[in-house]
Amino acid sequence: MAEAKLRQALDVVAIRSEFPVLDREAHPGVPLIYLDSAATSQKPRPVIEAMSRFYEQTNANIHRGVHRLAEEATAAFEDARAEVARFIGAPSSRTIVFTRNTTEAINLVARSWGGANLKQGDVVVLTEMEHHSNLVPWQMLAAERGLRLEFIPVTPEGRLDLAGLPQLLGLRPRLVALAHMSNMLGTINPVAEIAEQAHQAGALVLIDAAQSVPHMAVDVGRLEADFLAFSAHKMCGPTGIGVLYAREDLLEAMPPFLGGGDMIKRVELRSFVANEIPYKFEAGTPAIAEAIGLREAIRFLDRVGLDSVHTHEQHLATHAIDRLEEVPGVKVYGPPAEERGGVVAFTLEGIHPHDIAQLLDSEGVAVRAGHHCAMPVHQKFGIPASTRASFYLYNTLGEVDRLVEGLYRVKSRFA
C-alpha cells in the first residue's frame, strides 16, 4: 500500500483491499455492505497477520520469562504500549493501562479512584447521552457510597446543553465523565471546553473516547483529560483489549484494581506490595497478541491519516443525512453532519427498527437496531429504539445509497 496514495483524499478502493472480510458476500450472491463500525470495526490484513505472526513465531508469556521468546513478547507488548501513548499524545508509557475494553477502563476508574476518593454526598456529573458503560459503573458506586449523580442535558438537536453547566459545576463535583462522541447521536462534544471549566471548578475529567479515538486525532493533553478510555476493536484492532490513559500522579495514588499476578512487586501469605504503574492495574496474563494487533492497527491508521478518515466520514454522514431525510417517514436524530462523526441513527414511521435491520440484512446491508447501549438518550427522544448506520474509512457513498434504496424497499414491503 503506497503511503502517499492513501494520504490523498482517502483511496477507498486501496483501503478496502486491505480488509479481507469486505470481499465476502452477506448471503449467497449478495455483497456485504458493512455499516456497523460503531459497534465494532472490521480488521485490516496487517492487524490479522501481526497477530497470527505472533502466535506462529513468538508466543510466550510476558514480563517474568528470561528466555528468548518471553523477551521478544515482552518487548513487543511494551512497544505496543509506547505506540498507544504516542498515538494519543500521552506523556509516557507509564500512563497507559491495558484493560479488556472501554467498559473495564471506566470501571477501573470508578472502583479504584472512585473507591478511594468519593464519599457520601459527592457529586459526579455525567451527560444524558452516555453509553451504559459510562453510566452503570457510576450508578453502582453511587448506590454504595451515596453519591449524587447529575446530568448535562441533551437539547432536541442532539447537542449537550451547556447553559446550565456553570450551575452544575457550582455543586463542586469531584468528577465530570462524558463521551467525546455519542454512539447514538454522533455528536462530537466540546470536551476540551468542558474540561477547562470542570478543572476550574476543581473536578477531574474522564473522557469516554470509544467513538472518537478510532475516527479522529485525539490528544489527551489538548483535551485536558485526566482519564481517557477507548477500545481497540472499534479502531481496526482486535477485541479483548482496551486502554485507560490516566494522569501519572493520579495513577500513582490510586489503589490497585484487580489482584493477582503481575500487579505485585512481592507477596507474602497475608500481604502484598503493589507493582509500579501501570502494571499495578494489570493483574494476570494480559491480551498479548491483542496488544500487538492494536499496535498494528495504530500504524495502519497513521498511514491512512486520521484527519482524512474524519473528513471522509463527515462526507458519508452528510450524504447519508441528506438522502435519508428525502425518505418520507424518516427522522434522523442528532446534530448537522459537520458537528458529528460517522454515526447516523434514524427511525422510519410505522416500522420497527428490528424489522428495518432484518430486511436490510437480506440485501446485505448490516446496520444496528435497538437502543445501542444508550437507553436514556432514546428515552429522551421518546423512542424505544432506533436504526443506526455507522461508517468508517472503508465505506463509500455508493454504500450509503444502497442503504437508502434498501429503506425504500422496506417501506414498500410494509406499504
Next chain:
Amino acid sequence: MDDLYREQIIDHYKSPRKRGTLDPHDYSYEDDNPLCGDRIRIDVRVDGQDRITEAAFSGTGCAISQASADLLMESVVGRSLDEVKALSKDDILEMLGIELGPVRLKCALLSLKVLKAGVYGIESLEQELA
C-alpha cells in the same frame, strides 16, 4: 427481501384482528423485552369452565412480536387455560410459519410469555421455553 416478512406476518402486523384492551377482564398482564423495547399487554376473559372467551393484546414492537401476538390471541379463543399452559415455542413458530434466530425468537415469544405469566404467573418461562 427476507422470507421472515411473509404476507401473513405483514398482514397481521398492519391489520391486527385482536388489538385492543378488554374491560372488564379476568386476566391482564404486561411485560417488555428491554433489549428491543417491545412491550405487550394481554387481556383475557374466561367462562365458568376456565375457557377463554375473548383475548386482546396492546403494545408496541416489531412486526414479528406484534404479528405473533395477534396470531396467538386468535388461536387461544375457545381454548382452556390448561391448553394455554401447554403451548410451546414450537406452537408459536408453527403459527408464524418461519424459522427464527435467537435474537428474533425473543420477539416472537414475548406474547406467549406475557399470556402465560398473566394466567399462571410463570416467571421462569424462559427456562421452560429454552
